[in-house]
Amino acid sequence: MIFNKVLDELVTYEAGKPIELVVREYGVKPEDIIKLASNENPYGTSKKVIAKLQEVAKNAFVYPDDSMYELKEALANKFNVKENNIIIGAGSDQVIEFCVHSKCDKNSKILMAKTTFAMYEIYGKQTGATILKTQDDEHNLEQFRAIYKEQGADIIFLCLPNNPLGECLDAKDVYEFLDEIDKDTLVVLDGAYQEFASYKDGAKKIIPSEVVKKYSNVIYLGTFSKAYALGGLRVGYGIAQENIIKNLYKLRPPFNITTLTLAGAIEALKDEEFVQECIVKNFEQMKRYEQYAKAKGFRYIPSYTNFITIYLDGYSSKEISQKLLEKGVIVRDMTGYGFNAIRITIGTNEQNTKVFDILDMVLNG
Numbered sequence: 001m002i003f004n005k006v007l008d009e010l011v012t013y014e015a016g017k018p019i020e021l022v023v024r025e026y027g028v029k030p031e032d033i034i035k036l037a038s039n040e041n042p043y044g045t046s047k048k049v050i051a052k053l054q055e056v057a058k059n060a061f062v063y064p065d066d067s068m069y070e071l072k073e074a075l076a077n078k079f080n081v082k083e084n085n086i087i088i089g090a091g092s093d094q095v096i097e098f099c100v101h102s103k104c105d106k107n108s109k110i111l112m113a114k115t116t117f118a119m120y121e122i123y124g125k126q127t128g129a130t131i132l133k134t135q136d137d138e139h140n141l142e143q144f145r146a147i148y149k150e151q152g153a154d155i156i157f158l159c160l161p162n163n164p165l166g167e168c169l170d171a172k173d174v175y176e177f178l179d180e181i182d183k184d185t186l187v188v189l190d191g192a193y194q195e196f197a198s199y200k201d202g203a204k205k206i207i208p209s210e211v212v213k214k215y216s217n218v219i220y221l222g223t224f225s226k227a228y229a230l231g232g233l234r235v236g237y238g239i240a241q242e243n244i245i246k247n248l249y250k251l252r253p254p255f256n257i258t259t260l261t262l263a264g265a266i267e268a269l270k271d272e273e274f275v276q277e278c279i280v281k282n283f284e285q286m287k288r289y290e291q292y293a294k295a296k297g298f299r300y301i302p303s304y305t306n307f308i309t310i311y312l313d314g315y316s317s318k319e320i321s322q323k324l325l326e327k328g329v330i331v332r333d334m335t336g337y338g339f340n341a342i343r344i345t346i347g348t349n350e351q352n353t354k355v356f357d358i359l360d361m362v363l364n365g
Helices: 005-009 019-026 047-059 069-079 092-103 118-126 141-151 171-179 194-200 208-214 242-249 259-268 272-296 317-326 349-363
Strands: 086-089 109-112 130-133 155-159 186-190 218-223 236-240 307-311 341-345
Touching (some): 069 236, 086 092, 092 155, 092 236, 109 118, 109 141, 118 130, 141 171, 171 208, 208 218, 236 242, 272 307, 317 341, 317 349
Parallel strands (some): 109 130, 155 186, 186 218
């Protein structure tokens, strides 16, 4: 069978290994597995959200409100924008897909950092677009400027903070960069981890209402998968001027999120206390990883997210990741990105203590 030629160049996105796989392949008990590869919230979902999901489950046979009015209203109030400035997706990934397909074809160009969220490139190549990347792995706006000035771009992706590395640009630098971009170039500000970055350093905070007010060519993306602990429900959003949202809606399938997802997201926005508690604990525990890395002589990237990237100088990150996996600790090996490093989601205090013990055992052979 002949398929679209663009598929020849696509590499399938590899998600973090599931708990079920480790149980099946290595015989580790489910309760002994520590999954720290997918940047999920280790504290679980808010109890208030779980109660709401149980209440709404009886309506699982009913299609969700496709206007998503209540969720958009809640987001509009949170970010001081209007409902028609918002589009809801099955994860922010789906909104990324809408953005790419709204602007790109085989004659298009997409600009991004050398090492960033893989789906930008995957969605771009689906359209046949040319992918332009900076030389530096982390976001370097001077390199973005140079490439844009020389080659142009139909879409620019800025991941703030950046996944999978964890670094983050200052908001003022981002806004200065946006001021220089042609209004026909769509700039996507991916704020999947913005709750963490803005808590750690206010200088990193991107304010969606400012983006909407000032830029007709910029869209801000957010998600409920990280700080709000709804990764399993798959819900994200985009915030932009009405013209962008109206065109993205032409690509949105009906009922693209579920009845349970809609209810869960609405309830999650009501429990900001839970979210803040999780963020505070995240950075308290991150300090332990920084101290551990320093004690071992390992370099790490200062992170504004709920994960940390640690270089395993003197070891093979691929081998260490595999040995950890066999002992029930799931982390992300960064070899595929060209790094001898591992990315570890910041777990709970108990999980992290076990990780350090097992990692010591593995490093000592």
